[in-house]
Amino acid sequence: MFSLWIGAYDQGLAYAGLALGTYLTLRVLNFPDLTVDGSFALGGGTAAVLISQGAPVPVALGLAILFGCLAGTVTGLIHTRLGVNDLFAGILTTTGLYSITLRLMGRSNIPLSETPAGILALPDLGLGLDGQWAVGLTLATLGMILLISFLLATDFGLSLRALGNNPTMARANGINQRRGLTVGIAAANGLVALAGALVATYQGFADVTMGIGSLILGLGMVIIGESVLRPRSLPWALLAVGVGAILFRTMIAIALQLGLEPVDLKLATALLLLIALAFGRLRIPGLSADQGRQEQ
């Protein structure tokens, strides 16, 4: 039973980048970004290809982040330069990314048989390999949260928050909306691709379809974290998102333990989120019916 909890904890942390990326686009930039479905799989695929060919894991993770950033940049440019609607810009990119990821991987599934040496070098806390993963992923997640908190507290971060809060006012105060949105979306997708790479490395395989429903997953993690911790400051909000990722995976683990078929997981996730959107006080920019995004 304990392995179930530690496994859920590890998986939650592996997915934390997805939750943080979703938070960055939806909550900070006010931009519903569907690119995450494509960039999650792109990150997983990139890492799997490189690691299976003998590349060091840090290099594989770094390239996954870079490719995720590029995917986000494409969406940002489609939206800000070509004037394409935010949701449609994300759909266009993610559709294209499916073929790109498949080309990159060469086949639809790549298995990874070995645990990364970096993880094996960590203390196991008496919990074996799962404990070593827990240490590594906890450090990685805390590092991500600290870095994002720091960046969002700088003048540049303040500019991004202003763009999400009131783009008209942000432009009237000299902020370049096109560049700010593009950089923000790129950074968010870099985080999502890192999550894809970590998930692929942790679970021992990458699949070209692993990104389907990622936005909904990320959204569910953000909502759970915010509901449980009710954060009042940005660093706490980011921490809450990380905790939300762990709780979300724990709920899935419990549901599976109670007999839910794995094939029904995405349906259950979608229904849960729909209930929250329909009956709760939840308002998601661009996704809730009574809110429209201010266009440039």
Place this chain on the structure above:
Amino acid sequence: MSTAPGLSVEELSWGHPLPGSGWRQLFSGFSLSCPPGQFLVVIGSNGSGKSTLLNLVAGTLRQGAGRIHLGGRPLHRLRDHQRARWIGRVMQNPLEGTCPGLTVAENLRLAERRNRPARLASGFLISAFGGIHPNAGDCRRYRELLAGLRLPLADRLDEQVGQLSGGQRQSLSLVMATLGSPDLLLLDEHTAALDPRAEAMVMALTDRLVRQLGTTALMVTHSIEQALSHGDRLVMLHEGGLIGDWNAAEREFLNPAAVRAMYSDAITSMGTISTDATSAS
């Protein structure tokens, strides 16, 4: 190219499509100049082009043709966020001129950085390590600024702007617009959404800040009473044309009834008044 200081609008043209079909040409060869330090008040009915003129100067609308210079700089070649280096702007809606989800201090910091916007590098490279803002020093400076203006916001720097009243938000927006001593202050019916008490407070603050900074100001208003009691010069617009221009001395002889009568005479003699001209202002 004009190199005259102050604000200069030359041969400005701008129009917009009408619902369904057709085109409405609001400005055709419109010119207006405003010497440095002048507080210019613009009045006119709905659709006269008052707010459109402000939007064209600010760059939120792009002119079809013509030139706009500020202190000799060709603003018409710049995008709105680039013009913001020299222009402070207060919007009509108190919610539009601030970021309601950010704190008072964060809003002030954004405005303070207006004439030197954050570069990508300041977020990701070495300068970021000294770049956490607003910090204690910033807050001390903002507290002194707000206290000096006798605004009851000095102790509320950590509160989200969305929690402030409309008058407080508009006061904050005005302070933000004047931070960094911009060359031009644009006031777009900035008291229209306020109750009379808040309106009086915001207008008193407007007069004080404009005089204190000596900045050129362009204020659009619907209120003839307000137009007659503030600013150095009054101009009247109708259908994108200038139909009245009074300096401070001439304005002394005007009263609201006389201005309304003059406006009515002017548009009758022009024969151009239209009932559907409401979309531009």
